[in-house]
Amino acid sequence: MSSAPRSLRPATLCVHAGTYHDPATGGACSPVFASTACAFPNPANENVYPRYFNTPNQRVIEQKLAALEQGEAAVVFGSGMAAIATLLFAHLKAGDHAVFQADLYGGTVQFVQELQRFGVRVSFARTAEEFPAGLRPETRVIYVESPSNPLLRIMDLTAIARLGRERGVLTVVDNTFATPINQNPLAVGLHAVVHSGTKYLNGHSDVNAGVVVASSAIVERTRECAVNHGGMLDAQACSLLERGLKTLALRVNQHNQNAARLAAFLAGHPAVADVLYPGLPAHPDHALASRQMRGFGGMLAFELREGRSVDALLRTFRLVMPALSLGGVESLVCVPSRTSHRNLSSEERQRAGIRDGLIRVSVGVEDIDDLIDDFASALDAAS
Numbered sequence: 444m445s446s447a448p449r450s451l452r453p454a455t456l457c458v459h460a461g462t463y464h465d466p467a468t469g470g471a472c473s474p475v476f477a478s479t480a481c482a483f484p485n486p487a488n489e490n491v492y493p494r495y496f497n498t499p500n501q502r503v504i505e506q507k508l509a510a511l512e513q514g515e516a517a518v519v520f521g522s523g524m525a526a527i528a529t530l531l532f533a534h535l536k537a538g539d540h541a542v543f544q545a546d547l548y549g550g551t552v553q554f555v556q557e558l559q560r561f562g563v564r565v566s567f568a569r570t571a572e573e574f575p576a577g578l579r580p581e582t583r584v585i586y587v588e589s590p591s592n593p594l595l596r597i598m599d600l601t602a603i604a605r606l607g608r609e610r611g612v613l614t615v616v617d618n619t620f621a622t623p624i625n626q627n628p629l630a631v632g633l634h635a636v637v638h639s640g641t642k643y644l645n646g647h648s649d650v651n652a653g654v655v656v657a658s659s660a661i662v663e664r665t666r667e668c669a670v671n672h673g674g675m676l677d678a679q680a681c682s683l684l685e686r687g688l689k690t691l692a693l694r695v696n697q698h699n700q701n702a703a704r705l706a707a708f709l710a711g712h713p714a715v716a717d718v719l720y721p722g723l724p725a726h727p728d729h730a731l732a733s734r735q736m737r738g739f740g741g742m743l744a745f746e747l748r749e750g751r752s753v754d755a756l757l758r759t760f761r762l763v764m765p766a767l768s769l770g771g772v773e774s775l776v777c778v779p780s781r782t783s784h785r786n787l788s789s790e791e792r793q794r795a796g797i798r799d800g801l802i803r804v805s806v807g808v809e810d811i812d813d814l815i816d817d818f819a820s821a822l823d824a825a826s
């Protein structure tokens with residue numbers, strides 16, 4: 444494994460941290476260890492098996508992500524939801540209580556409903572100021588997402604970290620939208636970071652993955668639970684994810700720049716009623732985002748003025764693809780009420796503030812002038 448020192452800067456860690464140096468060839472890339480049957484007994488007396496989360500390709504990802512997120516350790520999963528579900532199952536039991544941010548990725552909200560079938564009690568808070576009142580003696584987890592999907596709200600991570608440490612409650616943040624390039628929640632005191640690795644970490648819309656990064660103790664407890672839940676990532680997918688991660692810093696810097704330009708264009712367009720992007724001074728959390736993030740990310744959302752047709756807009760794009768998912772090199776749009784949050788009841792969507800006409804954009808790394816041209820002609824068609 445690469446002994447890249449942790450003091451290196453993020454772009455360097457993306458390229459070098461965790462690389463498995465192949466003694467047979469001296470190759471620059473980690474080899475793919477495809478075996479699911481590994482010799483036992485062996486000199487280390489270790490049972491190596493992909494579902495035990497201990498293969499060389501899994502370790503490469505874990506070391507790279509632990510270095511990038513400034514955590515002691517990491518564990519890689521077959522999807523973001525596998526990472527989130529396993530971390531929460533590992534740290535909650537019947538009778539415990541957890542407080543979740545009200546505005547979260549729809550799949551996480553559905554999982555919270557599932558958790559309640561196992562006797563875990565839950566409540567919701569909208570802002571960092573609302574969390575303390577939500578805590579009970581039996582509260583074990585505080586769970587936030589920043590920026591949130593799809594409303595791009597920013598949670599005060601320093602306040603959440605302080606609350607969790609004062610009250611002895613595990614704090615978890617979904618860092619999928621920000622990526623470790625734009626913010627490092629563990630560095631401000633959060634206990635655990637989760638990611639959908641399917642998004643920016645892989646970055647090419649061709650791998651499903653997830654990761655938990657935290658202290659060694661939290662990661663070991665999560666890994667013990669993961670062995671029983673089984674949501675592992677195989678060697679080929681780890682290898683693709685490793686390749687994607689090498690360009691994470693390059694890509695995220697371009698996503699940041701492109702999203703800032705597109706947000707400014709949309710905010711000045713007469714057909715657009717509202718733009719949600721934390722980099723815009725008009726965003727309600729702009730000051731907090733400026734303090735907390737190194738870049739504002741590649742995600743934004745907007746709404747059309749009344750009478751403008753969302754369907755006409757989606758039909759008219761030439762480059763931008765109406766699609767699920769996000770965080771890849773290509774620009775994607777979706778309507779969360781019909782996609783990521785469609786399994787929520789309209790009451791739940793209303794509670795979360797997700798209006799039916801909201802359009803979410805994952806701004807890719809294409810030439811920004813081509814993207815703006817595409818949006819300009821689609822907005823004309825929608826009017």
Ligand SMILES: Cc1ncc(COP(=O)(O)O)c(C=O)c1O
Nearest residue numbers: 522523524548592619639641652
């Ligand atoms: C913020 C966020 N967290 C978690 C997930 C779940 O990730 P996956 O689809 O890899 O399970 C998603 C998926 O869209 C997401 O947007």
